Amino acid sequence: MPPTDPGAGPAPVSARDGSGHATDGSTAVAEFGPGPAGALGTDVEDTLDLRLPDDFLAGLRGEPVASLPEEAAAPPVPGEAAGWRHAGPLAGRGDLLDRVESWGPTATSAGEFRLVPVQPERDLPLVVRWMNDPAVAAFWELAGPPQVAGEHVRAQLTGDGRSVPCLGLLDGSPMSYWEIYRADLDPLARHYPARPHDTGIHLLIGGAADRGRGLGSMLLRAVADLTLDSRPACARVIAEPDLCNIPSIAAFLTAGFRFSAEIGLPGKRAALMVRDRSLRHLL
Known part of the structure; x- marks a missing residue:
């Protein structure tokens, strides 16, 4: 029986597009992110002609929309350096991910975890370093000079808001890279029976010191639950690991996802993994 977490077994595990692939070496890598056949597309021709929220469309047309109530400043996060706190809403973007x-912090067995949207001027050097790790580069294919990863991140930040690149902070220290995206508005929706507000997740655990500690399943569960808590309209969190990657699928199962179907994606067969709001307290 394979290990239930990508970081738990003797063989290193990596992933693309929400999946993991065994590689040679002695360090386990927990990564769940996009590759060449990624579900997250940035090409204008590779998007779905799906209806966007009326408020979002009104904003694009320059029409007035109902403003959100002003919120009080978030309280300081224990142990979190002020430089890693996000200063405010993502300017100029549609609010497609609430x-x-x-979303705020969530407690885990390893400490307090928080998602912080990437700020390129502050965070790209760290993301670039992670992407140039050989164990990561083979799967995300974003190694190289800073502009390679920079273009990938900025395409999301300057897009319509259907995907948000984030750093994952554990007790205030950045240790993972995430992409939270609207699976129902992504090319992935062409390959499975998407439902409105389905939300997808990609994960990369960055530092070698954080790999092999059993963090993969724990963080996947934490972020899936945080998504459901923060997005009332979202009934499902979606992932799509490679069907051949048993350790990655086991990690999702341990995180409370269920196997829904086998789906064909460009370049691979994938296991559609789903964490349901209605089953979250049972799995």
Whole structure:
């Protein structure tokens, strides 16, 4: 029986597009992110002609929309350096993910975890370093000079808001990279029976010191539950690991996801993994 967490077994595990692939070496890598066949597309021709929220469309047309109530400043996070706190809403973007920057922290067995949207001027050097780790580069294919990863991140930040790149902070220290995206508005929706507000997740655990500690399943569960808590309209969190990657699928199962179907994606067969709001307290 394979280990139930990508970081738990003797073989290193990596992933693309929400999946993991065994590689040679002695360090386990917990990564769940996009590759060449990624579900997260940035090409204008590779998007779905789906209806966007009326408020979002009104904003694009320059029409007045109902403003959100002003919120009090978030309290300081224990142990979190002020430089890693997100200063405010993501300017100029549609609110398709219920303001990831305001989701707040969640408690885990390893400490307090928080998603912080990437700020390129502050965070790209760290993301670039992670992407140039050989164990990561083979799967995300974003190694190289800073502009390679920079273009990938900025395409999301300057897009319509259907995907938000984030750092994952554990007790205030950045240790993972995430992409939270609207699976129902992504090219992935062409390959499975998408439902409105389905939310997808990609994960990369960055530092070698954080790999092999059993963090993969714990963080996947934490972020899936944080998504459901913060997005009332979202009934499902979606992932799509490679069907051949048993350790990655086991990690999702341990995190409370269920196997829904086998789906064909460009370049691979995938296991559609789903964490249901209705089953979250049972799995």
